[in-house]
Amino acid sequence: MKIGELSKSTGTNIETIRYYERIGLLPAPDRTAANYRSYGNDHRERLAFVRHSRELGFTIQEIRSLLDLSDHPERDCVEADRIATSHLVQIVAKIAQLETLRDELSGLVGRCRGGAAADCRVIEALGNHAMCNTRH
């Protein structure tokens, strides 16, 4: 299949597919006589793996390691679990951080009803860290 079809069937931007090839995340496919990329089912599966991992927030580096494991089924899979676990820890931390931001912003928002910026609580609070309830 040509790149446009691969793009549609995986929901991946064409430029992104070429980008993945350039950085060595996807293998370079065969070319047609007209120098068009020609993909097979294995390419589609690999790309689906990459996209799914990206959707789950894994970095390209992490995906490289995961693909490497996937390419060597005889290896120990402890590493895959380690990557996923450490990624999960980061996500949990990020959620906690965003919840702090959310609470801080909630206290700021909805206080301005068209007054002058001089009396704006939002602007005041941004300039004055001491007004914060939480640490960030």
Added chain:
Amino acid sequence: MKIGELSKSTGTNIETIRYYERIGLLPAPDRTAANYRSYGNDHRERLAFVRHSRELGFTIQEIRSLLDLSDHPERDCVEADRIATSHLVQIVAKIAQLETLRDELSGLVGRCRGGAAADCRVIEALGNHAMCNTRH
């Protein structure tokens, strides 16, 4: 004060301060005879405003608008509230998204106890979107 002192007193990287000046977020300060940047209290306050806003996750563009309002106290502050509110909405959405990821990853992690990668549930699940419980 020189840039090093401003850096320490606001907890901002020196390179970051110069970067903010370059992109026009901070005004260019006076220079000493030796061409060193020389900052006053107004610079420190403006930088604190910027840093605080960044900590709360506002983008540089949003901060530009907020600073602009802060520089024109006679203006209507509805815009500041709009920026903060829309930012809050994005944070809430991001939290929801990360919670989905967290739940999905939780179901993946901790299943590998040193088996071969061929039987790895993590790798299998990454390759097979249909195994997911949630949409992403």
Added chain:
DNA sequence: ATGCACCCTGTAGCAACTACAGGGTCAAGA
């Protein structure tokens, strides 16, 4: 006079794409 901490400019790198510019290919319709 020499070492060291500090400052300067300018450029390049990071992640993970995205967006062109400027060109080639191919099949269908007039």
Added chain:
DNA sequence: TCTTGACCCTGTAGTTGCTACAGGGTGCAT
């Protein structure tokens, strides 16, 4: 046959918000 339009190619530059040099100047203490 010619042309139109959809598709493909490479290569480069832009995005965000910094960070990290390289290669040099300044200022003060020993």
